Amino acid sequence: MSLDYVPGTSFFHRLDPRTKFLFFILAFIISEAFDDPFLLALEFVVIFLIGWLAGIPNSKIGGLFKNMIPVFIMLYVLNVIWWSPPRANVLFYLLPAQKWLPFSYEAMVYSAGVILRFANVLIALWVIMLTTPISRFVLGFVKWHLPPSIAMGIGIGLASVPMLSQEIGMVMDAMKARAWEVEYRNPVKRIRAYIPLFVPILYQTITRAENIAVAIESRAFGHDISRRTYYREERMRDSDYLVLVLGIAVTVFSLVIGSYGLGYGAYDFVYRMILGFVK
Amino acid sequence: MTAKPDQTNQPKKSFWYLSSIQIGLAAAFGAAALAIVLGGLMFPLGPGGLVVDPRMPFAFVGAALTGPIGAIIVGFLAGVGRIPVFNIPFHVIGEVVFFGIGYKYVYKWTKGDLKKIILGFNLLTLPYYFLWETIYWPVVVANFMTKNPSMVIPLYFSYLPGMMVEMVAAMVIQSVILTVLPAKYRRPQW
Numbered sequence: 001m002s003l004d005y006v007p008g009t010s011f012f013h014r015l016d017p018r019t020k021f022l023f024f025i026l027a028f029i030i031s032e033a034f035d036d037p038f039l040l041a042l043e044f045v046v047i048f049l050i051g052w053l054a055g056i057p058n059s060k061i062g063g064l065f066k067n068m069i070p071v072f073i074m075l076y077v078l079n080v081i082w083w084s085p086p087r088a089n090v091l092f093y094l095l096p097a098q099k100w101l102p103f104s105y106e107a108m109v110y111s112a113g114v115i116l117r118f119a120n121v122l123i124a125l126w127v128i129m130l131t132t133p134i135s136r137f138v139l140g141f142v143k144w145h146l147p148p149s150i151a152m153g154i155g156i157g158l159a160s161v162p163m164l165s166q167e168i169g170m171v172m173d174a175m176k177a178r179a180w181e182v183e184y185r186n187p188v189k190r191i192r193a194y195i196p197l198f199v200p201i202l203y204q205t206i207t208r209a210e211n212i213a214v215a216i217e218s219r220a221f222g223h224d225i226s227r228r229t230y231y232r233e234e235r236m237r238d239s240d241y242l243v244l245v246l247g248i249a250v251t252v253f254s255l256v257i258g259s260y261g262l263g264y265g266a267y268d269f270v271y272r273m274i275l276g277f278v279k
Numbered sequence: 280m281t282a283k284p285d286q287t288n289q290p291k292k293s294f295w296y297l298s299s300i301q302i303g304l305a306a307a308f309g310a311a312a313l314a315i316v317l318g319g320l321m322f323p324l325g326p327g328g329l330v331v332d333p334r335m336p337f338a339f340v341g342a343a344l345t346g347p348i349g350a351i352i353v354g355f356l357a358g359v360g361r362i363p364v365f366n367i368p369f370h371v372i373g374e375v376v377f378f379g380i381g382y383k384y385v386y387k388w389t390k391g392d393l394k395k396i397i398l399g400f401n402l403l404t405l406p407y408y409f410l411w412e413t414i415y416w417p418v419v420v421a422n423f424m425t426k427n428p429s430m431v432i433p434l435y436f437s438y439l440p441g442m443m444v445e446m447v448a449a450m451v452i453q454s455v456i457l458t459v460l461p462a463k464y465r466r467p468q469w
Contacts, residue, residue: 024364035426075425078434083427114425121424125364134359147295149302153352157306157313164307164314187331191448194320194333198452199459205311205337206464212303221299 004060006130011239012054013131017140019240020128026247027124031117033251033258034265037109040116044123051127064126065119072115079111080104110267134158140234148225156212164208171200297348301468305349308341309356316360331445334360336453339404340460342374343382346469350379369415377407383467396465397457401450408446413438 007013012020027047034040051061081094081101094101135158142151172180175197184190258265297305312334315321321332338357342350354371385399417434421427457465 028364032423032426074437075420078430078437079425079427082429082433083425111425114427118424121364122362125362129363147293147348149295149297149348150351150355153297153302153305153309153349154355156302157309157352157356160306160310161313161317164310165318168314168318168320187444187448191331191451195452195455197320198333198336198455201311201315201337202456202459205307206461208310209300209303209307212306213299216302217299221302 004130005133006054006056006060008055008131010054010131012050012127014239015243016234016236016240017132017137018144018234019236019243020132021137021140022244023247024124024128026251028121029251030254031120033254033260034117035110035113035259035267036265036269036271037113037116037267038270039265040113040120044116044120047120047123047127051123051130054127054131056127056130060130061123061126064122068119068122072118075118076111076115079114080107083107083110085110106268109271113267136234139230139232142230143234148228152216152225152228156216160208160212164204167204168201171197171204295348297345298468301345301349302352304464304468305341305345305352306356308337308344309353312337312341312353312357313360316357331448333448333452335445335449336456338370338374339378339400339407339449339453340456342378343400343403344464344468345379346383346467347375347379349469350374365416365419369412369419373407373411373415377403377411383469386465386467391462391465393458393465397454400453400457404446404450404453408442408449413442 015023027043030043031040034043048061052058080103084102084104085106088102088104088106090102090104092103093099094103135155138146138151138154138158142148180193180196182190182193184193254265255261315334315337321334334357338353341353345353351371351374354374355367357374358366358368358370360366381403382400385403386396389395389399413435416438417431420434421430
């Protein structure tokens with residue numbers, strides 16, 4: 001899961017969460033600027049290296065990508081079938097008699113870029129999520145004027161998750177001890193098996209809601225939430241500004257030379273360049 | 280001298296105001312939705328990343344009880360566990376519009392009658408899935424990931440069958456939740 005924070009003291013760990021969030025946005029924009037799979041692969045390698053230098057285990061990223069393989073395959077096949085440039089070199093048709101659903105070289109190269117774009121967005125996201133606890137993001141967003149009532153609700157909710165997870169685990173263990181069976185392949189049977197689980201979860205949720213309400217009321221919640229203070233405040237340092245300046249420079253450069261600018265990042269850009277060298 | 284009512288410490292209610300019970304419900308239901316995701320209580324429905332997702336009824340009920348501002352908290356927590364960059368906007372907008380705002384009108388119509396509440400809640404679920412979920416994901420994937428708008432229709436139809444199963448599961452689970460919910464918590468808390 002993307003919430004498994006990997007503790008550390010690396011340069012990337014120490015950055016302000018707002019910088020990391022902007023890093024993600026910039027990585028997303030760079031991915032959008034290019035269609036070429038080689039350039040997108042280069043971006044992937046750079047982000048992967050940032051994660052590696054931050055001490056994220058390769059197995060963690062690998063495990064997250066493993067879960068996405070079915071999505072990538074489906075997206076690749078659908079995209080190859082439904083994307084076709086003019087004068088494409090068709091390899092074969094899925095329905096040859098009607099000449100429908102072509103598989104072309106061009107679509108296969110373009111679709112490889114699509115998958116890499118998706119992978120880049122995911123890896124950039126995972127790198128920032130794995131190096132930053134969500135609570136720090138919330139504190140960072142408070143500095144960007146996220147309403148304090150919402151920040152407080154999110155903060156309390158995140159703090160409640162480990163306890164609720166533990167309680168759900170206990171409920172499941174108790175039900176398993178009473179011969180509760182859930183591992184059905186049939187989705188209907190599985191949904192029916194889950195229903196008895198939700199009643200105790202719901203009661204725990206309601207109890208927790210009432211406890212939170214009483215707890216925050218007893219700590220003068222109603223006084224003036226906008227003037228609450230924080231144990232830790234996020235602030236931007238020189239390293240944050242340096243990362244932002246570098247990131248913005250790379251992004252602007254990518255937009256200027258990429259598909260939306262001078263057009264150097266088209267899906268067959270590197271392929272044609274290699275062909276040019278070979279000839 | 281006695282203090283006038285407007286000289287108390289209570290701040291004026293702003294647009295973002297949430298009462299303590301709203302914050303409690305939003306945090307608890309959002310946390311339950313997130314705990315369900317992290318606890319692996321979802322199970323896959325074949326390729327394409329579709330899952331039967333028991334977190335949805337918790338997110339829907341939490342958003343319905345706490346109103347549009349509380350629904351932002353619930354939506355954030357429900358979306359943060361899986362690909363948050365796409366899931367948070369999806370859940371926040373969906374929960375705010377269909378349940379945060381929509382449920383108040385449903386509750387007015389039902390006048391607290393449980394059968395009508397279940398019917399109305401499930402009626403709200405239909406546009407959430409058919410208008411929002413089945414359009415949001417294909418449009419986002421087609422436009423931002425593949426940059427190929429012709430993918431919207433094939434993605435829509437590849438998504439539809441699994442979505443129907445997910446929707447039916449959500450309707451069953453939320454009907455159970457609404458039935459066992461204490462009567463005072465069936466009323467919107469805003």
